[in-house]
Amino acid sequence: MSDQGFTAATGEQGAAAAAFDVVDLIRTKRDGGTLSPEQIRWLISSYTHGGVADEQMSALAMAILIRGMDRQEIAEWTTAMISTGERMNFDALTRADGTRRLTADKHSTGGVGDKLTLPLAPLVASYGVPVPQLSGRGLGHTGGTLDKLEAIPGWRAALSNAEIMQQLDSIGAVVCAAGTGLAPADKKLYALRDVTGTVEAIPLIASSIMSKKIAEGTDALVLDVKVGSGAFMKTQHDAAELARTMVALGTDAGVATTALLTDMSTPLGLTAGNAVEVEESVEVLAGGGPSDVVELTVALAAEMLAAVGLTDVDPAENLRNGHAMDSWRAMIAAQDGDPDAALPQPKYEHTITAAASGTLSRLDAYAVGIAAWRLGAGRGRKEDTVQAAAGVRLHAKPGDTVTAGQPLLTLGTDEDHRLVRAEQAMADAVEITEGPVVVGDLIRGRITADDL
Known part of the structure; x- marks a missing residue:
């Protein structure tokens, strides 16, 4: 172990492995074939270090989008991406008797009003389970956890490795920016997928998410896979396929992994933005807040706690x-x-x-989500x-009775x-x-290793 709980890459780079012709790999996947572990390891290492050109990786990503990958290929792809960077190590988190404290984490595939990390991390930590939550920023219509927390005066997202470990040991929860050292191959590949129409490839989505989460070193991981208009996965079928793929990756890597499929056809809670979502999260932590946010926070907390052996607690109690x-x-x-x-x-408000x-x-x-984005x-x-102040406040949710002229939502911006453009985004959004x-169920399904 080095640098307060972080270990460096193993050094298994393309130069040490047998070389392949990337065009042969593209043809193999284009024609529905399977890439070998050696081919995948060479490809990811070579691409990360500039030996494979962007246009070649673009062609392969498109072939993967169309042809898919089997479970072994996805696992090898994910492992290869992890090996390009450092890994976190939590062996230093011990109890008084010297036994190691098991860590738990959550990942959401993204949605509108999805502020769950904010109440969830401290809730799980309040039961003595460390939560290392390395989070990101928003892009497009989905919000970013770090953007929300930066609405709090003084709060900082960038922590050193030593600060992360110290805070986990003393407080039990840390939400911060992920360093550039975790799975650097993913950062390069994600940027490429974003401009080549291959973001939707489920094997690449799953390996992108799980390479970072596995490198993060958590013992247990709960996935919140959103489904609906405000989610990346629009259908139950696609959401379930992504969830099964990620659960398989976590399981194969020795991480206790489960997934909940949750609705994102309607925003979660009554706010979408930055400071407004912090405000709502504090309401939940104070024992109040919107019922859907509370329901999903408690459900995810129960999954995280059960994954590390705490099956006899009700997370709602520590909210109360x-x-x-x-x-x-x-x-x-x-x-x-x-x-x-x-x-x-x-x-300004409207x-x-x-x-x-x-x-x-x-x-x-x-x-x-588009309205909140256009508001800033x-x-x-x-x-x-x-x-920090921009966002949307909802005054009614589907199933509520409304009268003509009643406020439905308030737009806020600096x-x-x-x-005007934010209001235009809502033109056909209300019925x-x-x-x-x-109103359908908030939790649409649950997938564990037993379902694979």
Whole structure:
């Protein structure tokens, strides 16, 4: 072990392995063949170090999108990406008797209003289970955990390796930016997929997510795989396939992995943005908050705790008794944030009202995400900045009875010229019908290693 719980790459690079002709690999996958472990290891190493050109990897990624990969190929691909960088190691996290504390983590495939990491990490930590949550920033209509937390005055996302380990040991929860050392191959490949129409390839999605999570070194991982208009996976079938692929990867790597399939046809909770989602998360930690956010936070916490052997606890209890809030305050303060500081408020607001009376039958998550993005809560390019105060507040959810003229949602931004385009995003996002509306279940399914 080196550098406070991080180990460097093994050094297995392309120069030490047999060389292959990348065009042969492209043809093999194009024609429906299977790549060998040696071919995959050589390919990922060579691409990472510049030996394989972007246009060649683009062709192979498209072949994978069309032809797919089997379980062994995906596992080898993921392992090869992990080996290009460093790995975290939590052996130093021990109890008083010298036994190691098992860690648990959660990953969401992304959605609108998905602020669950904020209440979930301190909730699980309040039971003595360390949660190393290396998070990212938002891009497009889905929000980023780090962008949300940076709405808290003083809070910082960048921590050294030593700070991460110390905070996990003393507080039990850390949410911070992932370093560039974890699976650097993924960063390069993801950027390529983004501009070549191959983001949707399920084997590449799964290996992208799981290479970072496995390199992160957690003992248990719970996946929140979103499905619906505001999610990356629009159908139950695709979401289930992605979940099974990732559970298989985690299981094969020795990580206790389960997945929940959860609805993202409607935004989660009553807020979408940055500071507004922090505010809502604090409400949940205080024992209140929207019922759907509470339901999913408790369900994911129960999965994480069970995965490390704590099956006889009800996570809702530590939301009620304040223990989760204590963990939150300690976690925020440790990263120089002020948990008591007032959160930013938007300079300009505009309220969209119901056009008719009846039952709200649809409030499209994707449209709300686009509106929040246009208000300044998200970014179109990685280099863009975001507004802490920008976002959307919902005043009704599908199934609620509304009257004509009643507020449905409020748009907030620091730049008033953004309001018009944000309102345009909501033009076809709302449906109001007569009579009752049946709202589907929030949790649509569960996949474990037994289901593979």
